Structure formats: structure tokens, C-alpha cells
Amino acid sequence: MPKDIPVTKQVPASDLTTCEATRQMLEKARKDGVVLNLDRAVDMKPCPIGVESACCKHCFMGPCRINPRDPYKKVGICGATIDTITARNLARNVATGSASHNDHGQHILHLFKGIIEKSVTDFSIADTRKLQNLATELGIDTEDRSVEDVAKDLCDELEKTFSNVDGEMPFMKRVPAATLELWRKDGIVPRGAMKEVMEMMSRTHIGCDQDYNHLMKQISRTALADGWGGSMVATELSDIMFGTPSPIVAEVNMGVLKEDHVNVIVHGHEPAMFEGMLAGVNDPFFIQAAKDKGAAGINLVGMCCSGAEMMSRHGIPHAGNFSSTEAVLVTGAVDAMVVDIQCIKQGLAQVAKCYDTHLITTSDRAHIEGATHIQFDETDPRTCTDEVLIKAISRFGSRSQPIQIPNQVQKGIQGFSHEYIEYMLGGTFRGSYSPLNDNIINGRIRGVAGVVGCTNPKVKQDYVHVELVRELIKNDVLVLQTGCSQIALSKAGFLTPEAAALAGPGLSEVCETVGMPPVLGLGSCVDNTRILIAASAMVKAGGLGNSIADLPAAGCAPEWMSEKALAIGQYFVSSGVYTVFGVGFPALSGTRFHDLLFNGLEQQGYGKWGMAKDPIEIARLMIDHIDKKRSQLGIDKARERVLVDMNDRRALA
Numbered sequence: 001m002p003k004d005i006p007v008t009k010q011v012p013a014s015d016l017t018t019c020e021a022t023r024q025m026l027e028k029a030r031k032d033g034v035v036l037n038l039d040r041a042v043d044m045k046p047c048p049i050g051v052e053s054a055c056c057k058h059c060f061m062g063p064c065r066i067n068p069r070d071p072y073k074k075v076g077i078c079g080a081t082i083d084t085i086t087a088r089n090l091a092r093n094v095a096t097g098s099a100s101h102n103d104h105g106q107h108i109l110h111l112f113k114g115i116i117e118k119s120v121t122d123f124s125i126a127d128t129r130k131l132q133n134l135a136t137e138l139g140i141d142t143e144d145r146s147v148e149d150v151a152k153d154l155c156d157e158l159e160k161t162f163s164n165v166d167g168e169m170p171f172m173k174r175v176p177a178a179t180l181e182l183w184r185k186d187g188i189v190p191r192g193a194m195k196e197v198m199e200m201m202s203r204t205h206i207g208c209d210q211d212y213n214h215l216m217k218q219i220s221r222t223a224l225a226d227g228w229g230g231s232m233v234a235t236e237l238s239d240i241m242f243g244t245p246s247p248i249v250a251e252v253n254m255g256v257l258k259e260d261h262v263n264v265i266v267h268g269h270e271p272a273m274f275e276g277m278l279a280g281v282n283d284p285f286f287i288q289a290a291k292d293k294g295a296a297g298i299n300l301v302g303m304c305c306s307g308a309e310m311m312s313r314h315g316i317p318h319a320g321n322f323s324s325t326e327a328v329l330v331t332g333a334v335d336a337m338v339v340d341i342q343c344i345k346q347g348l349a350q351v352a353k354c355y356d357t358h359l360i361t362t363s364d365r366a367h368i369e370g371a372t373h374i375q376f377d378e379t380d381p382r383t384c385t386d387e388v389l390i391k392a393i394s395r396f397g398s399r400s401q402p403i404q405i406p407n408q409v410q411k412g413i414q415g416f417s418h419e420y421i422e423y424m425l426g427g428t429f430r431g432s433y434s435p436l437n438d439n440i441i442n443g444r445i446r447g448v449a450g451v452v453g454c455t456n457p458k459v460k461q462d463y464v465h466v467e468l469v470r471e472l473i474k475n476d477v478l479v480l481q482t483g484c485s486q487i488a489l490s491k492a493g494f495l496t497p498e499a500a501a502l503a504g505p506g507l508s509e510v511c512e513t514v515g516m517p518p519v520l521g522l523g524s525c526v527d528n529t530r531i532l533i534a535a536s537a538m539v540k541a542g543g544l545g546n547s548i549a550d551l552p553a554a555g556c557a558p559e560w561m562s563e564k565a566l567a568i569g570q571y572f573v574s575s576g577v578y579t580v581f582g583v584g585f586p587a588l589s590g591t592r593f594h595d596l597l598f599n600g601l602e603q604q605g606y607g608k609w610g611m612a613k614d615p616i617e618i619a620r621l622m623i624d625h626i627d628k629k630r631s632q633l634g635i636d637k638a639r640e641r642v643l644v645d646m647n648d649r650r651a652l653a
């Protein structure tokens with residue numbers, strides 16, 4: 001086994017993660033002489049100026065560094081102030097995040113087009129009802145027309161999400177009127193995603209846009225082009241092609257690996273290759289081939305976001321979130337890990353080599369040195385997926401590594417799409433958010449929180465996610481989840497109806513009546529758009545104000561790390577949601593730009609940013625905001641009554 005580079009200092013594994021399976025694998029890796037991301041993070045000393053975003057590398061006169069303790073004393077060589085420098089840095093982060101989601105969305109649209117044009121024959125349209133509904137919503141005529149004709153028009157309409165250079169993106173039709181009005185007034189309605197990202201990059205070139213207030217507008221527009229643009233296209237079309245999720249039981253954590261099976265992990269973000277793999281592993285030819293090598297079968301497992309999607313749609317087991325992707329290979333039980341795009345650590349190549357696992361890249365946008373590349377082509381998916389299976393089965397037949405699979409595994413209910421939530425609350429014929437609004441107005445539910453995003457080895461894995469959500473539901477806040485956060489809470493057992501016992505009296509009463517968990521898993525990070533749609537539906541259902549900014553709601557990415565997370569955070573803020581980030585925030589506090597993000601935007605009618613590291617403190621910020629919105633709506637008294645009721649009832653009992 002090749003030895004990895006040694007780390008200079010080591011801390012107890014239990015200080016780095018609260019995930020028991022990951023802890024065990026980290027310890028095994030250390031014994032094996034293999035260095036994982038969690039240990040590399042201990043070894044890395046981030047630059048203190050960079051962490052505050054107080055440096056600029058936008059031209060080669062610099063890099064220019066500003067003293068974080070006295071940020072207005074000096075400017076860059078070109079004269080750029082700390083506000084310009086931080087705004088430009090955030091702008092480029094948001095542009096990258098938005099580009100990632102829009103690239104994904106455009107790919108999904110391309111696949112959809114391939115199905116309509118019949119160049120793609122291995123995939124089809126699974127949810128024609130959703131297709132019709134979406135087309136109607138976007139003003140496309142559906143009456144007496146074939147599915148193909150409607151789909152073709154829908155395709156042309158959604159194409160504008162990416163290619164428009166003026167006008168408004170198609171999904172602006174979904175935005176509550178008052179929210180859209182504000183965007184129009186401020187000139188931040190997104191036109192087309194390619195236009196917004198390109199303009200963001202050009203405006204942040206040296207000597208271009210150097211007014212942080214003006215830059216802020218394009219930051220918002222670029223982020224909105226993600227949430228109400230490419231991400232929303234990705235979610236909606238993925239549902240139409242692969243099925244709209246509804247509740248399904250799935251198993252989560254490394255215990256889903258099976259020693260006597262060929263284990264194939266798919267880790268990434270685009271559902272097409274994973275769907276292709278699913279077809280491949282069900283092929284009797286490969287099942288027999290696996291049996292011929294002595295395996296009991298083929299075990300297909302997901303990780304990260306496409307894993308979260310496959311879990312939501314098909315109940316495919318999920319092995320863990322971002323910080324566990326290297327650790328899972330330490331089990332020795334993974335015969336192949338197949339990846340596509342985003343959040344695939346380059347470090348996987350070295351760990352895979354140490355444990356004789358096939359690491360296979362499949363996207364022409366993401367090769368990794370040391371991995372095997374097998375191109376996935378949606379017009380011919382089996383060429384790729386068959387080759388992956390051949391490699392995995394043959395690796396099973398010649399396994400040389402000792403196998404150690406942590407026995408952690410947790411069942412949970414996944415797959416709460418916006419459509420299902422509407423149906424669950426209102427029933428088939430009058431699906432509606434009114435019952436949710438009613439329960440918020442009468443105070444049983446205090447408010448709604450979106451808790452989403454990554455894990456980041458700067459903080460103990462899963463700890464902030466779990467303790468934050470525990471505190472929120474205890475205080476009657478209904479939690480909606482996506483991405484790696486959802487996996488953290490799934491592992492901790494919160495996505496079960498029994499978790500209602502951990503909720504406050506009002507929320508647990510609602511959960512018991514409806515039969516739902518207090519924490520609803522909505523899918524991948526791209527599926528954060530389901531939260532936007534739910535928020536819009538809440539506004540439209542009435543009684544909670546006119547815009548998203550009026551809702552008693554808040555968002556959080558407690559262990560964020562990616563630029564996508566910044567784009568998501570910004571589109572929530574620009575849509576009207578108070579959004580708290582844990583870990584830290586790349587803007588120097590005490591500067592005017594920081595004040596704009598954390599204060600000024602709210603005064604302009606938007607949401608705003610918040611930051612805190614401690615989960616209880618984050619919960620406090622979110623709950624205070626929810627209570628502030630309740631009192632602005634005049635519904636704070638109702639909640640006081642509910643609580644008195646509960647106390648009275650307890651006193652009687």
C-alpha cells in the first residue's frame with residue numbers, strides 16, 4: 001500500500017467528526033498511513049488576510065493586501081478600497097456558484113431536448129402531469145396538444161433561462177408580485193444566466209465596476225439567475241424525466257455497504273449518469289457476472305448531492321456527505337467510485353489508490369489526475385456504465401484489502417417535493433399551503449427554516465447541523481433540508497416521524513396530525529429551489545404578508561464551504577430570506593460592504609446575511625428573526641395563546 005504524506009499534527013478523530021462511521025474510518029486510515037481531508041484540514045493554516053477576503057488578486061500589480069485591523073488606512077495599488085475588493089471577491093464566488101448550477105441546469109435541459117428529439121432513447125418523460133402543469137404555469141398552451149409538442153415548447157421557453165441577453169427569465173412568473181416589483185425597481189431581475197455570469201466577470205475586471213453598492217446589484221442578479229434560473233430548471237426537468245419525489249424510506253450511512261456484494265458508489269451532482277448506473281446494475285447479465293465472481297449481488301449506493309436525489313426519487317441508499325467521501329474508501333469495500341462534477345475532492349485519487357478502488361471520472365468537464373476516465377454519453381449511457389460494472393465486478397473478484405465496514409446505518413423518510421408537501425397538507429383535490437399558513441398563524445408552528453449546505457472540516461463534521469436543527473424544532477420551527485445537511489440529520493435519525501418527540505409542543509402536534517417528521521428532506525442542493533417555490537406558495541396562500549421577505553422564515557448553511565453555497569445564500573437573501581452562515585463569512589466585519597450585506601439589504605426590502613459559529617447562537621438569531629416577522633405580521637399574540645394552552649393542558653395532566 002503506498003504511503004501518503006504524513007500530517008504534522010493529529011487531533012483525536014472524535015474532535016473532527018460526530019459521524020461515528022467517519023470517525024472509525026479516519027482512525028483506520030491513520031493506522032494504514034493514509035491521510036484524509038479531515039487531517040489535511042488540521043494541517044492547513046489558512047491565510048488570515050484571505051479568510052477575511054481582504055486581499056485582491058485581480059491584476060498583477062498586486063496581489064494587494066489590506067490590513068484587516070485598519071482596513072481603510074490603505075487602498076490597493078489601483079486605488080481599490082476594501083469595499084470594492086471584498087465585493088469583487090464575493091461577486092466572483094457567486095458567479096462561480098451560479099455558473100456551476102447553471103451549467104448543470106443547461107445540461108439537464110440538453111438531455112430533455114435529446115429525449116424530445118429522440119437522440120436520447122435510454123431516458124424518457126416520467127411525470128407528464130408535472131410537465132403539463134409547468135408548461136401551463138409558463139403560459140404554454142397545453143389543451144389538445146401532444147406531450148411531445150408541449151415538451152418542445154417548454155424546452156424552447158426554458159432555453160431562455162440561459163441564453164436571454166435582455167428581458168426576464170421565464171421563472172420570474174413564479175415570483176410573488178411584491179418581491180418581483182422590488183427586483184424590477186432595483187434593476188436586478190435576471191435576464192439570462194450566461195449573460196449575468198459573463199457580466200459579473202467583466203464588471204470585476206480591474207478598473208471596471210468600483211462602487212460596492214452597484215456591484216451588489218449584479219451580485220444579487222447573478223445569484224437570482226441561479227435559484228430562479230438554472231437550479232430551478234434542473235430540479236423541474238429532473239422531476240419530469242426521472243420522477244417527482246414523494247416520501248420513501250431510505251438507509252443512510254456507511255453501513256449501507258455490503259461486504260458480500262459488489263459495491264458501487266456514485267458521487268456527484270447530475271442525476272443522468274446515476275440513473276444510467278441504476279439501469280446497468282439491474283441488468284441480469286451483470287447480476288449473474290457478479291454472482292459468478294462469488295458476490296451476492298451488486299449494491300449501488302450514492303453520496304453527496306446526486307446521491308440525495310436518487311435517495312429521494314428511488315430510495316437508493318446513501319453512504320454519507322461531503323466530509324465522508326474519502327473515509328468511505330477506507331472500508332476497503334468500495335469496488336468502484338464513479339463521479340461526475342462538483343465537490344469531488346482531488347484527494348480521492350490518492351485514497352482510492354491506497355485501497356485499490358477504481359475511481360472513475362465520467363464528465364468531460366471534470367477529469368482527475370490518477371483516476372480512470374470513462375466518458376458518459378447520454379445518447380449511449382450503457383457504454384460507460386457497463387465498463388464501470390465490469391471493472392467493479394472484477395475488483396470484487398480480486399479483493400486484496402481487508403474489509404472493515406462500520407455498522408452505522410439509519411433509516412429515514414426522504415423525498416418531500418414541493419408537490420408532495422402541498423398534497424400532504426391539503427389533499428389531492430385541493431392541494432394547498434393554507435393549512436401550513438394556518439398553523440403558523442395560530443402559532444403551533446412558529447416559522448419555517450431551511451437548513452442546508454455542505455460540511456466543512458473547519459468545524460466538527462455534522463455537529464453544527466444536528467445541534468442547530470435540534471434547537472430549531474424544539475422551538476416549534478419546521479425545518480426543510482437539502483444537500484449534505486440533510487444527510488447529516490438523516491444519519492442522526494431526525495428524518496423519522498419519531499423525531500416529532502424532539503419537537504416543541506406545537507410542531508409535534510402538527511407532525512402527529514399530518515404524520516410527518518419535523519425535518520423534511522427535499523433533496524440535493526439544486527433542489528433548494530423547492531424551498532423557493534414553497535416560500536412563494538406560502539405567500540400566495542395568504543395571511544403571511546405580500547412578499548417572501550414578510551414570511552416568518554430563515555435559512556442557514558451551518559457548515560458551508562463551496563462557492564455554490566455562497567450563490568445559494570445570496571439568492572435566498574435577495575429573495576427576502578434572512579440567511580445565516582456558520583464557519584465564517586468572506587467579508588471583513590466593520591466595513592461598509594459588510595454592513596450592506598448584514599444590514600443594509602434588509603432596509604432595502606431584501607433579506608440579509610447573518611453569521612455565527614455556535615449552533616445555539618445560530619438558532620437564536622434565526623428564531624429572533626422569525627419572532628420579529630411574526631410581530632410585524634401581528635401574529636405574535638396567537639403563539640402566546642398556544643403556549644398558554646399547552647401549559648394549561650400540562651397543568652391539568
Ligand code: NFS
Nearest residue numbers: 305343453454483484525
Ligand atoms: Ni451542495 Fe452538493 Fe455537499 Fe456542499 Fe457539495 S455535495 S451541491 S456544495 S458539499 S452541500
Ligand code: SF4
Nearest residue numbers: 056059062064076078
Ligand atoms: Fe491590487 Fe487593484 Fe490589482 Fe486588485 S486590481 S491586485 S487592488 S492593483
